[in-house]
Amino acid sequence: MSILVEKAGILTTIQDGGRFGYRSLGINVSGPMDPFAMQVANILVGNKPDDAVIETHFPAAEIEFEADTHFAIAGAEMTAILDDVPLRNWSSYRADRGQRLRFERPSFGSRSYIAIAGGFQTTDWLGSRATNLAAKCGSFGRPLANGDRLEKHNICENSSSLTVSPWMLPRYNQFPTVRVLSGPEFHLLNEDAVNHLTNENYTISNGSDRMGFRLEGEPLNCTGFGEMPSAAVTFGTIQLLPDGKLIILMADHQTSGGYPRIATIAAVDLPLVGQLGAGDGVSFAMIDRETAESLLIERYNDLEQLRRGVALFGKK
Amino acid sequence: MIEPVRIVPLSESAITVEFGDTITLENNQKAIALANELNNEPFDGMIEAVPAYKSTTIYYDIFSVRQANSEISGGPAVEKIVRDRLRNLLLRDEVKAQTKVIEFTADAGEFDLQYVADTKQISVNEVITIFTSAEYRVFMLGFLPGFAYLGTIDERLVLPRREKPRQRVPAGSVAIAGRQAGVYPLDSPGGWHIIGQTSTPMFTPVADNITALRAGMRVRFEAV
Known part of the structure; x- marks a missing residue:
């Protein structure tokens, strides 16, 4: 078999x-x-x-x-x-x-x-x-x-x-706007940098893979800090590199990282990012944690509804 | 009773508990103690707790947490549970076992031992003597399966990372960078200065102890 x-x-x-x-x-x-x-x-x-x-x-x-x-x-x-x-x-x-x-x-x-x-x-x-x-x-x-x-x-x-x-x-798109939560080091960004982060259209660069997506775009004008002591990261963590560029950590990311974690992609929108490849684009919209939670619960419920539907129709 | 400096969301399914702004023994002990406490007695919906230098990250399944704590949303519920646990947390020596000794061969050939000696204006033998006379703490694991961040390196050996990381550092390489030391468990790219090789496996996929080291352990190196 x-x-x-x-x-x-x-x-x-x-x-x-x-x-x-x-x-x-x-x-x-x-x-x-x-x-x-x-x-x-x-x-x-x-x-x-x-x-x-x-x-x-x-x-x-x-x-x-x-x-x-x-x-x-x-x-x-x-x-x-x-x-x-x-x-x-x-x-x-x-x-x-x-x-x-x-x-x-x-x-x-x-x-x-x-x-x-x-x-x-x-x-x-x-x-x-x-x-x-x-x-x-x-x-x-x-x-x-x-x-x-x-x-x-x-x-x-x-x-x-x-x-x-x-x-x-989900609203799959070659240039999706994905919802993000502020990350643990979000406070490093000043108001200009936050505006920039949510207005810029980023492009997924070559060399992006299952570990992470490097983003092309105007660097965040936010320097003066480099690495910090390594700390935990997650699928969807957006890291800020010393040169102002961004990396989205994907499914094969390492368990920890030493770059500021300025934002995290809401789990409900990870599928949109997970379908992107080199040359595709992405932009970000901030939401709060409670909204992200509710969206994820809705997603669970949708999938549960699908499961019930399959169980019902699959028997015919 | 332990007061965290702050608790911040890492995502809608994880929080990070920060114990301080700097790496200290005490902050690291707190991070490891909280992770151990939670992993030994996980709350409903908890996936795992992971210690780092001065923080602990707790991953959870939001659906299960909400089911178990219907009155508030998931993130605040987890934060409340964690604060309660911190209140009763005692700092102990996390790992009672004796110091782990890692034998290694100092290697001045292909790699960076000579460079470290030259840059620090000491002899190769002095580099080895300084490196092997300290006892190191495993602050955390990360980067690769079984890669332990060891500290703290004597000031006389402190160097920034290599400007150009190597594409391939062989498994078993003993390396230093900044105030840290580590042993590469697998062949991987790496930017640390390689001063020797060990045959002690750091990562064994199928074993009772998958990794030779765990956060909180103590390590000494012996040149052979």
């Missing part, structure tokens, strides 16, 4: 909800760049939202189902094709044994997710299958390679094909 990776693509990894409880040892959480897309893909096939999925960039993975499989795709628009049939994004399907899934052409976003019923049964490390590229652990401990086989459970009882209503999707 397995899935064969015919072509691995450039950076295809197994991810899940992440590896928690080990940040004090310097072991980061890992996990998907677009947590929403991963969760939707899982829910569509009846999994737990944080089960193991494939995250793939373009050129993307090409896989062969070696057994009948109920699967779902979500995230970037990359024109998924099952044998010769184009698939709708944000949808679940049944693949018969021997069918092949590939992605033909990216039209929006940078990362697609493939979930299968029961989740990928790859190697668990410290309670998670997320690939930790720094530690070389979790699943294959590396990006997938041609010829890898991914074990799966022998379940395909449910083969319904469902698509998520568009109203549920």
Whole structure:
């Protein structure tokens, strides 16, 4: 019972909800760049939202189902094709044994997710299958390679094909305005710098990866401090470098950092950032913590509603 | 009773408790003690507590925290819990175990031992003697799995980081920068001055002790 990776693509990894409880040892959480897309893909096939999925960039993975499989795709628009049939994004399907899934052409976003019923049964490390590229652990401990086989459970009882209503999707955009909270060192910014931060259109630079996005833009006129004693950071932390430039820490960020943490992207908007690539843009709008909390709770509730819908319609 | 200097949100799902503006033994002890206390007895919805030089960051799941504390929003609820815990927190020696000794080979060849000696205008032997005669504290782990920030380096060895970081520092490199020392657990880019190599593994993915060092431990180096 397995899935064969015919072509691995450039950076295809197994991810899940992440590896928690080990940040004090310097072991980061890992996990998907677009947590929403991963969760939707899982829910569509009846999994737990944080089960193991494939995250793939373009050129993307090409896989062969070696057994009948109920699967779902979500995230970037990359024109998924099952044998010769184009698939709708944000949808679940049944693949018969021997069918092949590939992605033909990216039209929006940078990362697609493939979930299968029961989740990928790859190697668990410290309670998670997320690939930790720094530690070389979790699943294959590396990006997938041609010829890898991914074990799966022998379940395909449910083969319904469902698509998520568009109203549920975050407002994905190539130049999103994302909501941010002030970070622990926000107080280092004067009024001009805060205005600048929320008015500038930043561009994601080349060399941005799963660890972090470097932003091109007018530097913040806010110098005179350099590094500070290392302290904890998180997915979405925006760091201020000594030259006034910014970095957004992404899913594979290190556990700690020595640059001022001026702001943090609201978790509800991380999926918007997680779909960006070099050349895309981003701007920031400040919100307070309570608003960010409420938005995140709404997101949980939306996903719970989706789960109920899938449970209901999936039985037909 | 411990009073934090301030408690600030890191995100809507994490707060950072700051114990001071400078790195002191006491601030670091507080940070580690709070993290240990919380990790030993996590509150409902807590994910993990992580100590740093002079702060502790507490990550939590906002949905679970709200379920357990319906009367107020999540962030303030967590802050209240943490303040209560701090009130009863006692500073102890976090790790009772004896000092960990790391043997290493001083290496004046390929790397920076000679450079450190020349820049500080002392001999290579003096660099090693100064480095090995101090006992270091593990202030925190970060940067890489198992990378321990050790302090405090004798003033006679203090140097800024390399201007150009190396693309690849080999695993096991013993290095110094500023008032800090560390051992690279994995091959990685790095900007510290390498003064030797150890074969003691700092990070073992499958083991009871995944990392050789933990925050609060004490370390000495022995040149062999």
